[in-house]
Amino acid sequence: MADGPFYQRIADDFRDQILDGTLPGETKLPSEKELEQRYGVSRIVVKHALDVLKAEGLVIGRQGKGVYIRKIDRLVRESPTEYSRTPPPRPPTEREYASNRDEARPAVAERLGIAPGDPVMRTQYRYLAAGEPIQIATSWEPLAITGGTAVERPEESAVTGVTARMEAIGVRVDRVGEALTCRPATNREKGLLSLGSTGAYVVLIERTHYAQDQPVETCDLVYPGHRYEFRYAFTVT
């Protein structure tokens, strides 16, 4: 068999069986006592192996019941081939939001092509489906563009959607860029997304809208990583 420490061998055994579907979601793992006997190690080694799997988000411990394989039923984020100016109907989600004037942090300033400290409108969103949070987002718009207009506050405008709102003030969005990365969730994200304390990683999409190569809005979209699949479609020319 494999060498390496016992706890890794145990974790490796289960990880591959979980990932290849041999052990489907909601399956109960053998009890810690049984694993001690099966592998001939002490309880703490078994727990260490299970802790690894928990931290990877593959299993969930339920006190008094057992350790269960985490069920994965991925939501799909369809990325539009073309970002149209008439956005498609939204899925049945609730939305919480709040807008505040703010000064651009350096990272945001760079994305918006403005100076750090320049005034921006920051809007924070949280999307829920069936009462469960499924996405959070933070958007920044330079007040140099929207300040004083009818669409200054994104969610209190007559029209919604970045392209449509910009269009309403004569700014024609012609390009959108997305940068997607994957990382562990911060404590704030765990709280807002109701993620467990272990095995929580998120997918972060940094999205920027441009009008003639000038950024007019940038946004951090944060998704629970284990719950989503991201689809992109391209046309070959």
Place this chain on the structure above:
Amino acid sequence: MADGPFYQRIADDFRDQILDGTLPGETKLPSEKELEQRYGVSRIVVKHALDVLKAEGLVIGRQGKGVYIRKIDRLVRESPTEYSRTPPPRPPTEREYASNRDEARPAVAERLGIAPGDPVMRTQYRYLAAGEPIQIATSWEPLAITGGTAVERPEESAVTGVTARMEAIGVRVDRVGEALTCRPATNREKGLLSLGSTGAYVVLIERTHYAQDQPVETCDLVYPGHRYEFRYAFTVT
């Protein structure tokens, strides 16, 4: 302060500092002994906290030296806005590959719109930069399409790239779809990508090429999740 168990409080403290950049890459964490005293807990609790951070891929333990914050220098995978038929020059990477006739597994068959067990050409790739593996991929093509042609074996053809090879046998690729997910690495992937035993998660892109809505090739692209950023660009119409 936060409540919850000590090991989580410790892990939470460091996680947020690492993610917001307060603690940059290659920083050495305080020694376990020092953390014991700082938090007033036993060594095993400190180790548990560090184990959580290791499993999340945020820190790396170096025996005899200390625990260090993992450095992140992300490679960028630029996704072409339009998949052109003359692919852009490849980055300076080496490539290993092997092609074999195979029978389609059910999951692959479904992606290719063929029956399970139908003959396919399976090609496995591994890409290396500066000797380090940075990506692995597995491609499947129905032999019903390429069998007996000059491009049957992808890497031994005069032209490379799916669109160009298909073009050479009169199949005109007009659409490409990608589905991106994030998950822990399997043992096989850890081996092929030289990933450490802990904190290893990958980004999987399932990509399919279509010609008139008929799948002509499908491919699993596997990237080390912590090392990559994925960019997508869209034109607003």
Place this chain on the structure above:
DNA sequence: TAGTGGTCTAGACCACAAT
């Protein structure tokens, strides 16, 4: 009440790095 996992302690031995 019995079985389960969750947290924590005290201590041992090992491998490796720096000096």
Place this chain on the structure above:
DNA sequence: TTGTGGTCTAGACCACTAC
């Protein structure tokens, strides 16, 4: 030699679940 992290043991107490 000293300090570091890596692995493992034996055992305690708690919280929760099921019966």
